[in-house]
Amino acid sequence: MKRKKLQKILRKFQRLPSHVMDTNILIEALKDTKLGNICSDYLNRIGYKYRGFLCSSVLGEFLLHVLKDIKEPEERRFMLEFIDKISRKTKCGYSSLKYESFHIVDKIKEIDSRIEDMDAIHLANCIQDKANVFVTLDEKLVSNTRLEKEFSIKILHPEKL
Known part of the structure; x- marks a missing residue:
């Protein structure tokens, strides 16, 4: 592929809204x-309509779920x-919360003290990376106007995307 065409594709991709996904997705x-x-349809749009990112905390929580809750080897x-x-x-990117961003948690x-610790860590990672949207199923987070206003971020259910 020619360099100019590749650069054009990359610029277009970088203009896509960036999304950080919660483990529950x-x-x-x-x-x-x-x-x-709904969740699998959303995931299929990553890389085309949205730039998706997985946090190390999301991957860790997913792995913990697999090891702890899934008994069947297959x-x-x-x-x-x-x-x-x-x-x-899906061309997902990866990210992890930096020490300087722990105060965001x-x-x-x-x-909002109702927010679970791991969800606060995931959301803080999203805020740190200046993502446009945090995608979750968690009712305490979805459209939480106080958090959205404070951090200038959207927290959405995948059904709304």
Whole structure:
């Protein structure tokens, strides 16, 4: 591919809205339910309509879920292959919370104490990376106007995308 064309494609890709996904999006996408279909449809749009990012905390929480809650070896293997395919197929980026951003977690908990610790970490990572949207199924987070206003971010359910 010629250099100019490659640069044009890259510029177009970089203009896509950036999204950070919560763990529950990945877990639910594997289920054969209406909500699972919504999540898998959303994941299929990553790389085309949105730039997707997976935080190290999301990957860690997903792995913990697989190791702790999934007993069948075949299902475990399927879930791990799913993450591998998502990261390769959808052109997901990766990120981790930096030490200087830990204060964001405290601020999130200060604004809304109902937010679970891991969700606060995921959201802080999203804020740190200046993503446009945090995508989650968590009702305490979705459209939480106090958090959205404080951090100039959208927190949306995949159904709204």
